[in-house]
Amino acid sequence: MREVNAADITAATREMCIEACCVLPDDVRAALERARTAEESELGREVLSLLIENADIAAGQQVPLCQDTGLAIFYVEVGQEVHVTGAGLREAIDEGVRQGYRDGYLRKSVVADPFRRTNTGDNTPAVIYFDIVPGDRIKLTIAPKGAGSENMSALTMLTPADGVEGVRNFVVSRVVEAGANPCPPLVIGVGVGGTMEGAALLAKKSLVRKVGEPNPAPHLAQLEREILAAINDSGVGPQGLGGRTTALAVHVNAGPTHIACLPCAVNIQCHAARHVERVI
Amino acid sequence: MATLTTPLTEDSVRSLVAGEKVTITGVIYTGRDAAHKKLVEALDRGERLPVDLRDQIIYYVGPCPPKPGWAIGSAGPTTSYRMDPYAPRLIEIGLRGMIGKGLRSPAVVEAMKRCGAVYLVALGGAGALLAQRIKKAEVIAYPELGAEAVYRLEVVDFPVIVGIDTAGRDAYAQGTAKYARAGG
Ligand code: SF4
Numbered sequence: 071m072r073e074v075n076a077a078d079i080t081a082a083t084r085e086m087c088i089e090a091c092c093v094l095p096d097d098v099r100a101a102l103e104r105a106r107t108a109e110e111s112e113l114g115r116e117v118l119s120l121l122i123e124n125a126d127i128a129a130g131q132q133v134p135l136c137q138d139t140g141l142a143i144f145y146v147e148v149g150q151e152v153h154v155t156g157a158g159l160r161e162a163i164d165e166g167v168r169q170g171y172r173d174g175y176l177r178k179s180v181v182a183d184p185f186r187r188t189n190t191g192d193n194t195p196a197v198i199y200f201d202i203v204p205g206d207r208i209k210l211t212i213a214p215k216g217a218g219s220e221n222m223s224a225l226t227m228l229t230p231a232d233g234v235e236g237v238r239n240f241v242v243s244r245v246v247e248a249g250a251n252p253c254p255p256l257v258i259g260v261g262v263g264g265t266m267e268g269a270a271l272l273a274k275k276s277l278v279r280k281v282g283e284p285n286p287a288p289h290l291a292q293l294e295r296e297i298l299a300a301i302n303d304s305g306v307g308p309q310g311l312g313g314r315t316t317a318l319a320v321h322v323n324a325g326p327t328h329i330a331c332l333p334c335a336v337n338i339q340c341h342a343a344r345h346v347e348r349v350i
Numbered sequence: 351m352a353t354l355t356t357p358l359t360e361d362s363v364r365s366l367v368a369g370e371k372v373t374i375t376g377v378i379y380t381g382r383d384a385a386h387k388k389l390v391e392a393l394d395r396g397e398r399l400p401v402d403l404r405d406q407i408i409y410y411v412g413p414c415p416p417k418p419g420w421a422i423g424s425a426g427p428t429t430s431y432r433m434d435p436y437a438p439r440l441i442e443i444g445l446r447g448m449i450g451k452g453l454r455s456p457a458v459v460e461a462m463k464r465c466g467a468v469y470l471v472a473l474g475g476a477g478a479l480l481a482q483r484i485k486k487a488e489v490i491a492y493p494e495l496g497a498e499a500v501y502r503l504e505v506v507d508f509p510v511i512v513g514i515d516t517a518g519r520d521a522y523a524q525g526t527a528k529y530a531r532a533g534g
Contacts, residue, residue, distance in 0.1 A: 121473070124473075124478050127482070131417075133417060133420070133424055134414050134423065134478065135424070136424060136478075137411065137412060137413050137426050137497075138428070139414065175417045176414060176415075177412065177497050178496065179412075189498075217428075218428065218474065249453050249526070250453060252429075253451065303530070303532075305525070305531065306526050307525060307526065309451070309473065310453075310522045311511065311521060311522060312525020312526050312528050312529045
């Protein structure tokens with residue numbers, strides 16, 4: 071059994087929060103540059119240039135790209151041969167979030183109760199999804215999620231008869247209705263199959279894929295291309311001010327489901343598609 | 351490019367056209383969900399507001415804390431529709447401009463047309479860039495709300511686009527229609 075000290079997890083988590091909020095991942099930056107080259111709208115190209123400039127300022131000055139530094143969402147793969155010592159794993163991550171959001175001058179955006187709405191003051195609790203995997207490592211992925219794009223997300227329980235067309239129509243109409251609200255250009259996470267909550271998680275997890283990397287299954291990659299083309303035909307464009315680049319990519323994740331079910335979730339990600347991975 | 355200086359006048363606001371680029375120099379105030387709720391509750395109780403909003407601009411923003419040496423942390427716009435239930439009340443008492451991002455409700459646009467107020471949009475997600483145009487920030491009301499408190503900001507050449515003008519023309523709808531393709 072390999073032992074990992076909780077303090078090491080806290081230290082890693084602290085750094086990951088700051089890096090994620092200040093440095094736009096290379097794949098996202100590259101996607102914005104490709105979009106700028108392809109964009110037909112002059113205003114759209116200008117918007118994309120400013121977003122790239124903003125990312126450079128943030129990385130250079132180590133300030134957050136966007137003031138909505140989000141809920142701290144973690145995907146944690148825990149090897150079954152690891153033993154965490156010194157504190158609980160969840161506690162260790164929350165402590166890292168507390169320190170990272172304080173030391174990185176990140177905004178604290180968590181309220182403890184959805185009705186009373188008192189800010190917890192330190193951006194905890196983090197939202198953590200654990201997975202037990204073979205091996206003796208712990209893999210942490212953080213993807214801070216802002217509310218502008220999260221609020222435009224949606225879920226529906228389709229029937230098997232609705233099929234691919236049902237999924238395509240639901241996703242495209244949701245994204246087009248959202249218009250400027252979620253800060254386009256977007257990455258669209260689509261989860262199909264599983265259960266109600268399972269589809270939502272499939273959609274969310276697809277957002278940590280490299281931007282534009284296709285699903286390995288050809289029929290799902292095909293669906294990604296079709297949805298992307300339809301979304302970009304809408305004309306919504308960068309910031310919703312008109313243009314060709316409403317979305318940079320569509321990521322579809324699918325999973326086994328019930329004979330009677332076709333759950334479909336769309337989790338919208340803004341251009342601040344932040345994520346950082348670390349293996350301990 | 352037009353420059354707006356606060357306090358605004360009804361005439362200068364009525365001359366703005368959707369889609370036009372504008373910069374703002376002067377004092378603006380921040381306010382988002384929680385502050386809007388408090389402002390409107392104060393009006394309902396017949397109280398004076400902690401800030402005189404006549405001919406002023408509210409920026410829908412909840413900034414990050416400032417790093418040492420910065421006036422303010424990252425400070426881009428938040429999505430405006432969440433303020434729609436409150437905005438008409440503030441427009442009726444003389445609020446002249448709002449800065450945010452995203453779509454507005456028909457009731458807000460109606461109040462803007464009637465009273466002569468403008469909806470300006472800033473670049474969503476460009477908080478680091480926009481923070482550089484904010485030279486001074488101080489909390490002037492509801493400090494208990496943290497990032498949601500009302501701040502008085504001094505801005506220089508703060509870049510925005512006229513999102514919806516006082517005739518109800520909408521830059522989002524116009525831009526989208528221009529680039530929409532059949533089947534899209
Ligand atoms: S939607 Fe994204 S880019 Fe826009 S304000 Fe929210 S976190 Fe920032």
